Amino acid sequence: MAEKRIAVLVVMDGVGDRPLRAIGGKTPLQAAKTPTFDSLAAEGQNALMDVIGPGITPGSDTAHLALFGYDPIAEYPGRGPLEAFGAGLETKPGDVAFRANFATVDSKMVVIDRRAGRDFAPEEQAELQAALDGIEIDDVKVRFKATVEHRGALVLEGEGLYADISDADPHETGKKILTVRALKPEAEKTARIVNKLMRVAHQRMKGLETNKNRAKKGIPVANALLLRGPGRHSDVPPLPARYGIKAAVIAGGALYIGTAKYVGMEHIPVEGQTGTIDTNFDNIAKKAIETIEAGYNYVFVHIKATDNASHDGNIAEKIVAIEKTDTLVGKIIDAVGDKIIIAVTGDHTSPISIKEHTCDPVPIVFWSDFIRPDSVKRFSELDAAFGSLNSIRGMDVMPLLLGYAGYFEKFGS
């Protein structure tokens, strides 16, 4: 067997773009100074990648599942478990998880404020969390964790739970919280539990000190829960079981950490890492190098700043985010280039002109010091189309990385 390499995946969120008149008809990737990415492109193998499939606009969660080697359609658990993992509420196969909001209802359960005023002090979040976490309904245990502002994650633990239920959230104020129905026969127990939970949560929440104080100040009280994005943690094998690898995630955003943890990666925290342009790129580079040298087989590094700039329509900031990531990757190559096989890409296109995800494919480059080069010289959406890997899918990335890294047994003999 050949010497094994550490597989490294660097994702710049939403890095793909379209030509922009304001920068001479170039994309931000073309306009940015990216000496490292360009030398990887020149020495490596390039492709344009449909992360999910041609014409499909990827979500951040499905895109990352695909990049991690999971079928983004068949193996997508829904947003709930991924958010729960991101919030530090780890689910296990069979659990059903939701994204949760604190909301304000009147005595007839009519929704008055879908965010209960939005702002919550840490001690308010703590009191609400304590009131909700640990509720038991029949044989089902409820786990709850408050996250940012009015948001949280909620997990149901028990036998025979399924996520195929209708929404309790009326999605507008002035309407009553809806009775949840099972959308498939096997989800009837879950629907029953959620309906009971809506009432129990209301009972437990309404009398809390937090709400007495908010009422006194004229701030909307948090006396109900709205749940959305139900998802069931399925029996999908995590990365160590599926591929026999020890994998690590270095990311700033909860959803990316959550998705990575859902598939069995270990989260490596980095001081100063955030989901914005102010993230500490130097510290991320240092920690990535440390992690590569620490015995992991696979290291995933996620940079969110490119996507934030896209959503804000901020060309200059997107270019800066790309250039800083280029420098970051350069440090990794300089330090441990001979130990790795690396892929650099995006999870989707977020054109500055659209400010949202679109279906356009993203460039990807695979580099190692042993890889066959192709004729591409620059890392960009337009150059990548001429790469030797042609068009690939997001689900091809993990097999290519791990195949080149030497982790797969020969198939057959």
Next chain:
Amino acid sequence: MAEKRIAVLVVMDGVGDRPLRAIGGKTPLQAAKTPTFDSLAAEGQNALMDVIGPGITPGSDTAHLALFGYDPIAEYPGRGPLEAFGAGLETKPGDVAFRANFATVDSKMVVIDRRAGRDFAPEEQAELQAALDGIEIDDVKVRFKATVEHRGALVLEGEGLYADISDADPHETGKKILTVRALKPEAEKTARIVNKLMRVAHQRMKGLETNKNRAKKGIPVANALLLRGPGRHSDVPPLPARYGIKAAVIAGGALYIGTAKYVGMEHIPVEGQTGTIDTNFDNIAKKAIETIEAGYNYVFVHIKATDNASHDGNIAEKIVAIEKTDTLVGKIIDAVGDKIIIAVTGDHTSPISIKEHTCDPVPIVFWSDFIRPDSVKRFSELDAAFGSLNSIRGMDVMPLLLGYAGYFEKFGS
């Protein structure tokens, strides 16, 4: 319907490689003088091919199944039936076949030598084969054929046999032959038969003249069988049934002959054809031309020498093997170029630097005097990336060859 062509597939085993510093950063295919391959590339259609899939390192057996148009995952029978066919023991659907070793055990069935000294004279092999071939256990018939040195192939014929059983081979000396267990309920009969066979074979083998003589000379006796690589001949339709074609194989190695025969090809022996660089390339060319003119619809020619050179890390020999195959293919084109559609490729990459199979894709060229050309001018791993067929899979080769050759009816009307 257009005039039909004979489909010809030439596989240079393990021909794919990576750039090598010792030959100026070229691959052996780039360094070799290949006027025929280059003119095929210039006049034909080129692609890089993932024989199984991106990132997957093909085995020789699975790779060839894919190239013959069989799903290498769903339709792979395991090594046993392919080896049995290669040894001239033809299996039929429902048979379970194994690779077999003569071994030495003590009176408690503890393995003393896993190869029973390795060397066997033809008359020793014949006596052992006669003792084993034809054994009947319950309603199951055992067929056995000795092959090279201590090796052989063993087939179980009977109703309700399955290959999902654990291994009898302890895989080290000093340990007892293991009791085989069924890994799936339907394989319980097979496990029982194999356990009985281990004892019956021991009884029949231990008193043979061969063993008395070996014992006298102090050579390990062949008094037990070790079985491995169980596989069941499934109901996969052979090529004549699947595609309505009459197919022939010209190959030196038993595994390649066996795999081709398993899918219904007829073996055409060639005087002087071996699995090494000493194979008679001239005779192979002559026989290939004869076979193309003899009424077959499909002719598969396998050259093993490229892979042997790769496993030995011998650059010069790999280049010679490529150049001799180039000459061989040139003779076929000169003689019957107007009667064929030909594809030239490898079954996997075996880099000289690694000396084993790797996942890197292989170049493939399709040529006929009617085919649309693309812009590729040379046959190599790097040039093929720019071919008009882009990236294909091994399973695409048979449909492309037979489609161009004119054997498929219009799909729809």
